[in-house]
Amino acid sequence: ETGVTQSPTHLIKTRGQQVTLxxxxxxxxxxxxxxxxxxxxxxxxxxxxxxxxxxxxxxxPPRFSGLQFPNYSSELNVNALELDDSAxxxxxxxxxxxxxxxxxGPGTRLTVL
Amino acid sequence: xxxxxxxPQNLTxxxxxxxxxxxxxxxxxxxxxxxxxxxGGGIVSLFMLSSGKKKHGRLIATINIQExxxxxxxxxxxxxxSAVYICAAPTTGNQFYFGxxxxxxxxx
Numbered sequence: 001e002t003g004v005t006q007s008p009t010h011l012i013k014t015r016g017q018q019v020t021l022x023x024x025x026x027x028x029x030x031x032x033x034x035x036x037x038x039x040x041x042x043x044x045x046x047x048x049x050x051x052x053x054x055x056x057x058x059x060x061p062p063r064f065s066g067l068q069f070p071n072y073s074s075e076l077n078v079n080a081l082e083l084d085d086s087a088x089x090x091x092x093x094x095x096x097x098x099x100x101x102x103x104x105g106p107g108t109r110l111t112v113l
Numbered sequence: 114x115x116x117x118x119x120x121p122q123n124l125t126x127x128x129x130x131x132x133x134x135x136x137x138x139x140x141x142x143x144x145x146x147x148x149x150x151x152x153g154g155g156i157v158s159l160f161m162l163s164s165g166k167k168k169h170g171r172l173i174a175t176i177n178i179q180e181x182x183x184x185x186x187x188x189x190x191x192x193x194x195s196a197v198y199i200c201a202a203p204t205t206g207n208q209f210y211f212g213x214x215x216x217x218x219x220x221x
Contacts, residue, residue, distance in 0.1 A: 033209060035209075035211075037154075041213065042199055042211040042212055042213045042214045043156075043199070043201075043211045044211065045208060045209035045210065045211070048207060048209070055207055056207025056208055056209070058208060058209070088154050090154070090156060092156075097203075097207075100161070101146075101158050101161045102146065102158055102161075103158065104148075104155070104156035104157070104158070106154065106155055107154045107155075107156075109154070
């Protein structure tokens with residue numbers, strides 16, 4: 001059984017560009033959540049996908065969007081990158097919705113210059 | 114005011130000490146999670162609880178639903194326990210709120 005994986009591990013972009021981050025859920029998990037963690041801060045909830053549908057969203061603008069695929073892997077897309085988007089982006093999968101134990105990936109460190 | 118508040122923010126302890134980290138929340142939750150984050154970013158889920166108490170090795174987590182309060186205890190602390198401990202609350206409205214974390218340093 002493989003754990004949650006994320007790619008890439010590090011990424012550098014410039015302001016205004018677009019980025020796609022990827023997450024593979026733990027086997028058998030149908031729910032994935034994405035979080036943004038700025039340096040020195042706690043994680044902030046971006047959104048959750050359950051069975052390919054958005055199932056909850058935090059206080060993030062529409063330029064943060066996501067997808068979940070039939071195999072339950074997921075993407076986070078961020079358009080029109082801003083300097084404040086620099087952060088560690090974490091995904092976590094769970095067996096069934098946010099009330100279940102979450103298994104976190106190692107994160108993608110995004111730097112926006 | 115944050116929906117999830119943790120205290121203390123920073124904690125330094127001598128090896129062997131009993132440690133308590135507190136978490137209070139103001140939202141309706143379906144469960145409360147305690148997470149551990151080591152330097153470099155990796156997060157591990159320690160506990161998920163919706164009532165009572167759970168124990169795993171030297172770690173104990175309790176929750177009081179009426180008082181909207183949870184505690185994480187570490188008995189016989191060890192330097193390898195040094196990490197940031199975060200409480201997190203998924204709400205009944207499909208939001209997920211995190212505390213700001215407690216940075217624990219255990220000195221040998």
